[in-house]
Amino acid sequence: MSLTSCDPKVIVALDFDNQNAANELILKLDPNACRLKIGKEMFTYFGPDWVKKVVALGFDVFLDLKFHDIPNTVAKAVKAAASLGVWMVNVHASGGPDMMKAAIKALKETGTNRPLLTAVTVLTSMDQNQLDSVVGNIQISEQVKRLALLTQECGLDGVVCSAQEAIELRKVLNNDFLLVTPGIRPIGSKTGDQVRIATPLSALQSGVNYLVIGRPITQATDPLSSLNDINASICHFAK
Numbered sequence: 001m002s003l004t005s006c007d008p009k010v011i012v013a014l015d016f017d018n019q020n021a022a023n024e025l026i027l028k029l030d031p032n033a034c035r036l037k038i039g040k041e042m043f044t045y046f047g048p049d050w051v052k053k054v055v056a057l058g059f060d061v062f063l064d065l066k067f068h069d070i071p072n073t074v075a076k077a078v079k080a081a082a083s084l085g086v087w088m089v090n091v092h093a094s095g096g097p098d099m100m101k102a103a104i105k106a107l108k109e110t111g112t113n114r115p116l117l118t119a120v121t122v123l124t125s126m127d128q129n130q131l132d133s134v135v136g137n138i139q140i141s142e143q144v145k146r147l148a149l150l151t152q153e154c155g156l157d158g159v160v161c162s163a164q165e166a167i168e169l170r171k172v173l174n175n176d177f178l179l180v181t182p183g184i185r186p187i188g189s190k191t192g193d194q195v196r197i198a199t200p201l202s203a204l205q206s207g208v209n210y211l212v213i214g215r216p217i218t219q220a221t222d223p224l225s226s227l228n229d230i231n232a233s234i235c236h237f238a239k
């Protein structure tokens with residue numbers, strides 16, 4: 001079953017080292033059925049011109065470069081990302097309030113059709129031990145909540161978090177503040193390096209806005225069928 005929606009919930013993470021392989025998949029996809037995410041690997045190999053080509057095909061593109069630097073540098077970087085016509089860009093919330101405020105200010109100055117700006121809270125590959133070795137003495141759920149509230153105070157559009165935190169976050173954040181969640185694994189798919197995972201349906205039931213899904217689609221024998229199955233499983237949430 002294929003499903004088309006004017007607000008596709010699935011963002012397909014294109015993590016390929018081969019542009020032809022990515023293009024082959026993209027040509028099978030429908031911008032009404034999914035959005036696309038281009039991350040550090042593909043951006044580093046294939047650059048801004050390729051991003052513009054994907055945008056020109058009509059896809060909403062999340063440029064997932066997770067900027068984390070001093071405010072002036074990040075402000076200029078998000079402005080450069082906006083010039084590619086992408087739908088969403090992101091920074092690390094742990095870069096702090098001055099950096100996040102500089103980034104959203106720079107985007108607002110680019111005009112009304114600016115990309116959405118989200119901030120990464122705690123990577124979905126991290127468990128409590130990993131977090132303890134970076135930031136001591138705080139539970140993952142608390143750290144995610146702290147960074148999400150800070151991100152909202154700084155005026156950004158949403159956060160990247162795990163769907164496991166969504167129910168608690170929805171209690172304290174504005175309804176229109178976006179929750180974008182990687183670590184999505186349909187039942188039976190390999191976890192890989194993801195730790196804080198959820199199924200597509202349970203994520204949306206928890207209040208998530210967008211599902212970032214890479215390998216369960218891109219590494220499937222039939223990626224289009226995998227995407228269609230996921231969309232069918234969440235058709236209740238399609239607008």
Ligand SMILES: O=c1ccn([C@@H]2O[C@H](COP(=O)(O)O)[C@@H](O)[C@H]2O)c(=O)[nH]1
Pocket residue numbers: 013015039120122123124125160161182183184192194212213214215216
């Ligand atoms: O906390 C985060 C932030 C970003 N990601 C990115 O999402 C995709 C997930 O791909 P899968 O193949 O579905 O695991 C990947 O591009 C990551 O860089 C994340 O996983 N967690």
